[in-house]
Amino acid sequence: MGCDLNVAELGGPxxxxxxxxxxxAFIAAPLGGACLAELGADVxxxxxxxxxxxxxxxxxxxxxxxxxxxxxxxxxxVTIDVRTETGRRQAAAIITAPGEGGGIFLTNLPSAKWSSxxxxxxxxxxxxxxxxxxSRRGGTAVDYxxxxxxxxxxxxxxxxxxxxxxxxxxxxxxxxxFLAATAILAAERHRRATGHGQQVELSLADVGxxxxxxLGYLAEAQLTKEPRGRYxxxxxxxxxxxxxxxxxxxxxxxxxxxxQWTALSDATGLGPRFxxxxxxxxxxxxxxxxxxxxxxxxxxxxxxxxxxxxLTQIGAAFQAAGVLWAPYRTFQDFAASDAxxxxxxxxxxxxxxxxxxxxxxxGSPLRFGANQGLPPRPAPELGQHTDEVLSEFGLAD
Amino acid sequence: MGCDLNVAELGGPxxxxxxxxxxxAFIAAPLGGACLAELGADVxxxxxxxxxxxxxxxxxxxxxxxxxxxxxxxxxxVTIDVRTETGRRQAAAIITAPGEGGGIFLTNLPSAKWSSxxxxxxxxxxxxxxxxxxSRRGGTAVDYxxxxxxxxxxxxxxxxxxxxxxxxxxxxxxxxxFLAATAILAAERHRRATGHGQQVELSLADVGxxxxxxLGYLAEAQLTKEPRGRYxxxxxxxxxxxxxxxxxxxxxxxxxxxxQWTALSDATGLGPRFxxxxxxxxxxxxxxxxxxxxxxxxxxxxxxxxxxxxLTQIGAAFQAAGVLWAPYRTFQDFAASDAxxxxxxxxxxxxxxxxxxxxxxxGSPLRFGANQGLPPRPAPELGQHTDEVLSEFGLAD
Numbered sequence: 001m002g003c004d005l006n007v008a009e010l011g012g013p014x015x016x017x018x019x020x021x022x023x024x025a026f027i028a029a030p031l032g033g034a035c036l037a038e039l040g041a042d043v044x045x046x047x048x049x050x051x052x053x054x055x056x057x058x059x060x061x062x063x064x065x066x067x068x069x070x071x072x073x074x075x076x077x078v079t080i081d082v083r084t085e086t087g088r089r090q091a092a093a094i095i096t097a098p099g100e101g102g103g104i105f106l107t108n109l110p111s112a113k114w115s116s117x118x119x120x121x122x123x124x125x126x127x128x129x130x131x132x133x134x135s136r137r138g139g140t141a142v143d144y145x146x147x148x149x150x151x152x153x154x155x156x157x158x159x160x161x162x163x164x165x166x167x168x169x170x171x172x173x174x175x176x177x178f179l180a181a182t183a184i185l186a187a188e189r190h191r192r193a194t195g196h197g198q199q200v201e202l203s204l205a206d207v208g209x210x211x212x213x214x215l216g217y218l219a220e221a222q223l224t225k226e227p228r229g230r231y232x233x234x235x236x237x238x239x240x241x242x243x244x245x246x247x248x249x250x251x252x253x254x255x256x257x258x259x260q261w262t263a264l265s266d267a268t269g270l271g272p273r274f275x276x277x278x279x280x281x282x283x284x285x286x287x288x289x290x291x292x293x294x295x296x297x298x299x300x301x302x303x304x305x306x307x308x309x310x311l312t313q314i315g316a317a318f319q320a321a322g323v324l325w326a327p328y329r330t331f332q333d334f335a336a337s338d339a340x341x342x343x344x345x346x347x348x349x350x351x352x353x354x355x356x357x358x359x360x361x362x363g364s365p366l367r368f369g370a371n372q373g374l375p376p377r378p379a380p381e382l383g384q385h386t387d388e389v390l391s392e393f394g395l396a397d
Numbered sequence: 398m399g400c401d402l403n404v405a406e407l408g409g410p411x412x413x414x415x416x417x418x419x420x421x422a423f424i425a426a427p428l429g430g431a432c433l434a435e436l437g438a439d440v441x442x443x444x445x446x447x448x449x450x451x452x453x454x455x456x457x458x459x460x461x462x463x464x465x466x467x468x469x470x471x472x473x474x475v476t477i478d479v480r481t482e483t484g485r486r487q488a489a490a491i492i493t494a495p496g497e498g499g500g501i502f503l504t505n506l507p508s509a510k511w512s513s514x515x516x517x518x519x520x521x522x523x524x525x526x527x528x529x530x531x532s533r534r535g536g537t538a539v540d541y542x543x544x545x546x547x548x549x550x551x552x553x554x555x556x557x558x559x560x561x562x563x564x565x566x567x568x569x570x571x572x573x574x575f576l577a578a579t580a581i582l583a584a585e586r587h588r589r590a591t592g593h594g595q596q597v598e599l600s601l602a603d604v605g606x607x608x609x610x611x612l613g614y615l616a617e618a619q620l621t622k623e624p625r626g627r628y629x630x631x632x633x634x635x636x637x638x639x640x641x642x643x644x645x646x647x648x649x650x651x652x653x654x655x656x657q658w659t660a661l662s663d664a665t666g667l668g669p670r671f672x673x674x675x676x677x678x679x680x681x682x683x684x685x686x687x688x689x690x691x692x693x694x695x696x697x698x699x700x701x702x703x704x705x706x707x708l709t710q711i712g713a714a715f716q717a718a719g720v721l722w723a724p725y726r727t728f729q730d731f732a733a734s735d736a737x738x739x740x741x742x743x744x745x746x747x748x749x750x751x752x753x754x755x756x757x758x759x760g761s762p763l764r765f766g767a768n769q770g771l772p773p774r775p776a777p778e779l780g781q782h783t784d785e786v787l788s789e790f791g792l793a794d
Contacts, residue, residue: 014583014584014586014587015583015586026653027612031608031611034611035576035579039583053654056685056686057634057635057685058633058634058635058685058686058689059613059616059617059621059625059633059634060686061616061617061620061621065613066613066616066617066620067612067613067634069613069616070610070611070612070613070616071611071612071613073611117766136740140657140719140721141723142651142653142721144632144637144649144651144723145649145651145721145722145723146723147649148639148647148648148649148723148724148725148726149723149724149725149726149731149736150726150728150731151726151727151728151729151730151731152564152565152566153639153725154725154727154728155565155728156553156562156563156564156565156566157554157555157562158554158555158558158562161555163639163641163647164630164639164647164649164725165553165554165555165562165630166553166630166632166639166649167549167553167564167565167566167568168549168552168553168564168633169549169553169564169568169608170612171564171566171568171571171572174568174572174608174612175568175571175572175575178572178575178576178579179432179575179578179762179763181576181579182432182575182578182579182582182763183763183765185579185582185583185586186411186412186436186582186763186765187411187765188586189411189412189582189585189586190411190765190767190768192589196767197767198765198766198767198768199766200763200764200765200766201763201764201766202762202763202764203762206744206762207762209736209740209745209759209762210759210760210761210762211428211566211571212728212731212759213467213745213757213758213759213773214428214431214467214468214470214759215424215464215467215468215567215571216456216462216463216464216466216467216468217728218728218731218732218737218756218757218759219456219458219463219466219467219753219756219757219758220456220458220463220728221727221728221729221731221732222732222756222757223458223463223753223754223756224456224458227727227728227729228456228728233561233562233563235541235563236455236456236565237454237455237456237464238454238455240541242545242550242560242561242563244560250545250560250561251545252541252542252544252545252561252563254539254541254542256423256539257450260537288453288454288455289453289455289457292455322537324537324539324542325542326538326541326542326543326545326546327545327546328545328546328550328551328561329545329546329547329548330548330551330618330624331547331548331551331552331609331614331615331617331618331624331625332548332618332624333548334546334547334548334615334618335615335618335619339546339606340615343533343606347603348606348610356616356620357620359615359616359619359620360610360615360616360619361610361616362606362607362609362610362611362615363607364607365576365599365600365603365604365606365607366576366579366580366583366597366598366599367597367598367599368580368583368584368587368595368597369514369595369596369597369598370587370593370594370595371587371595376610
């Protein structure tokens, strides 16, 4: 079994032998590339000299972009001026260079003639090109516009708040990046079976729509009479909410399953009080739907129990009983906590980044039992691998 | 070129020939399975008779879960009672059945002995098993607890709001699901090259941490003196915010690039007023950083311009100039809009769902140029394919 492919020796990083050329900006495409690089693919990012449009995006440190550094971890960086004929020839040659794991191009930049699938596949007919756009018809859309159009900002944020509340996490971007990685592996599988390459397209807006569909938001909007409201930090359809402790910390507490609900009753000793709600309301709080319907009654009891205790005490009681909960933390709290220090070195470690210093850096969350993980690596300096790559592909002057 | 693999004829759905058995609940694992099913894989979900823990999750319609229906689109459903010896034998036989594209198991359920990688791989040594957990050490964690611990709830929500603000979109779940699809394709690539299977693990918490790292949030928390604040609907480090129109609609307006900034100046005629800010403050608003620093001044001018005009008028001006913007909509508005109707049928269509009725249903956002797309299909009825699958695998009584 097994064909003689140019992939890793058993045990090497899982995507060894794959070469992806990336011309990209912002989040989705770079994150997709980083995801593949961290699994062992050789990801070569080509930028214009001086950097692309995202080279200086905030947050900055010492005048350099922490954002760019994070999204380009583990890649090789080549700078080429594709406004020149020589530059276009070089870029096209790198993208379409021979090799079984090569000929894969990931981009979200507007297609010029030279970088279109039609032109590039003349040079390498089995080219795989993954093209990420904002909207399906190629229009500009970003995480914030996709989110605005779908409906999430009207159900996010404090109860009673008027107007939309954006989420800060660029969730659609990140999902699109991971789907681009899936697309590359699916197309490469097909290519090895048939010898044929292809263009794969996906748009941020379509990803948003597909996820809203799969999670039932669209169906609910069409079928149910009462639109879903804005319920603050309550988790819709079950029991979950934030509470403040006596020492003014916030905790998130949930009871999605019967086991978790029992644990919460046990940990707090509120079982008899919950039973009173059941008797009074004719409710069955062992059912998720009733925990949602009577969430305010449940929350009032918990608010009082949690508000009388410090975080440490609550944590101990919840831990012992198996309650589903977490303390809220700021990013600063998180970075200073033991959470990072307790991670294995092939997932999170202190890494030196050129021009930025040493800081906790995180790699791929995927753990392959039979393949070596790669420890997190810094992003390259812009253009760091230009000479190396040009000479590797026989393109040096 | 190309090995003789049991994959699609050229042009069929891209993942034809792949068979994935899923035992799952909630979002991440089912979404990963749906993602593969929509690309042509045969995804068989095994549930206990009566359904698993997520069979009745809200939102409901006619007593049935729209959530379950969305997350299980295009799969086959088998019910087996794995508390019985016969049930365990049947489930293990389906998971480890022969066939080159088979032997792939996706799960997020707590591992019992019979369903552990060690046991299952005795039956099929090249088994691929993707195991999703809450936290790395197998502890329970869900989207809301991961989010609480990382830091996003303290930078999300209205400026000046006290306390955490959860995002409603289960973003970590969705990303984990898509990464599980990536993991399966990577492991299957490795298996075809080496003949070896393996277990792949990933946790919701690790996905959150990795994404927070790649987006620069962790680095920022460690390196910069002033922690990132809560900036409401402003987009950090650039220009973007929501505005209210004269007819009380909300619009999201951004200027991330110089071209978008110029477009915004042109569309509104506010160029001279923006220049006044530059002169007064010694700013250069063509730079993203300065658009962020002087966001309040920019926003005040836009607030007034947008507040004097209706949505239609604003939309026309913005569209003509190429401004990056979007109207905010509710899910109801979205579902009733032309957006769904204008989509090609292989991405979004009116689909009949057993027991739920007919509604707009969305498929995979990935468009493979050389492979047929699959139109969105409903989720199966629970147990709909039990007899079919048991007989297919020679397990019928």
